[in-house]
Amino acid sequence: MGDDIAARLTLGEGHTPIVSAGSDLEGVALKLEFVFPTLSFKDRGAVVLIASAVERGARRVVADSSGNAGSAIAAYAARAGLECQVFVPAAISARKRAQILAYGASLECVAGDRTAAAEAAIAAVARTGATYASHIYNPYFLQGTKTFAFELWEQLGRGVPDAVIVPAGNGTLALGAARGFSELQAAGLIERVPALIALQSECCAPLAQAWTMGSREPVDVEVTPTSAEGIAIPRPARGAQILAAVAHSGGCVVSVPEVAIEPAQRDLAARGLFVEPTAALVWAGLLIARHHPAVRGIAVESEGWTVARALTRGNVAVPLCGSGLK
Ligand SMILES: Cc1ncc(COP(=O)(O)O)c(C=O)c1O
Structure with a gap:
């Protein structure tokens, strides 16, 4: 890197x-x-994940999270100048939602559990061609x-x-x-x-x-x-x-x-x-x-x-x- x-x-x-x-x-x-x-x-993984995305020429990243990984990825994406979209279960704490938004990410609140948020993120990646900044699947995390x-x-x-x-x-x-x-x-x-x-x-x-x-x-x-x-x-x-x-x-x-x-x-x-x-x-x-x-x-x-x-x-x-x- x-x-x-x-x-x-x-x-x-x-x-x-x-x-x-x-x-x-x-x-x-x-x-x-x-x-x-x-x-x-989550910053431990997010900084490496976003650095690898930048290195591979990403412009837009999509993540799914229960809140903390989403905040970390949104923060480092902001620092890298990448557009960022984060899918979360609708029931997560209001403060975690506010933090993700503060970094300038777009926030998608999904009805259902954490798995429903992941499925929505994967569908968005398939639709838009954005980079999937998954803290679960991506080995850089x-x-x-x-x-x-x-x-x-x-x-x-x-x-x-x-x-x-x-x-x-x-x-x-x-x-x-x-x-x-x-x-x-x-x-x-x-x-x-x-x-x-x-x-x-x-x-x-x-x-x-x-x-x-x-x-x-x-x-x-x-x-x-x-x-x-x-x-x-x-x-x-x-x-x-x-x-x-x-x-x-x-x-x-x-x-x-x-x-x-x-x-x-x-x-x-x-x-x-x-x-x-x-x-x-x-x-x-x-x-x-x-x-x-x-x-x-x-x-x-x-x-x-x-x-x-x-x-x-x-x-x-x-x-x-x-x-x-x-
Ligand atoms: C405060 C906190 N502890 C633990 C975890 C669990 O991490 P993992 O999903 O990597 O097991 C999370 C995940 O979001 C978290 O936010």
């Missing part, structure tokens, strides 16, 4: 802070993935999100934790992190990859249910409303890849009860960190795994949770992926 394109597009993304959770949660490191130019980790693993390794003194908890919707962070850790291992820089503990919402858990059933493919699920809109993906296109990456790492996939999100969001705010519900769900997962008083009384018993509890006894890193201002 041309250095001049990268230099023109970068907003200084990456190198997000890593801080300790507090004395009540020994060994837990928080990586503040909401400290990004567009306030979510994962080339960006893998930097999460590299940074963690650098910031932890050239080492990795025993486990990393990741949100899993379409798996752009889970798959990017898995790729980054594998590359570190292949380069001889780490002996073993951390176990990935992938979290879904109990309201939309095609991967967690597949994990429980021993299926290598995401299963069809009934979806109910969740405040964790960023990971409400009923049919993740890379679902089989996500399940395989988690299995390869020695981790597990589990679902988190909706009632745990709010207490987790409050718990983080009491630690000085304000995140959106999707990010709070990831924190809820850590609190549940560690039997923290903030989630006392919230019951989760399954084979997956038994594994998650064992894996989080040691050093664990938790990305907080989106700002509460979203």
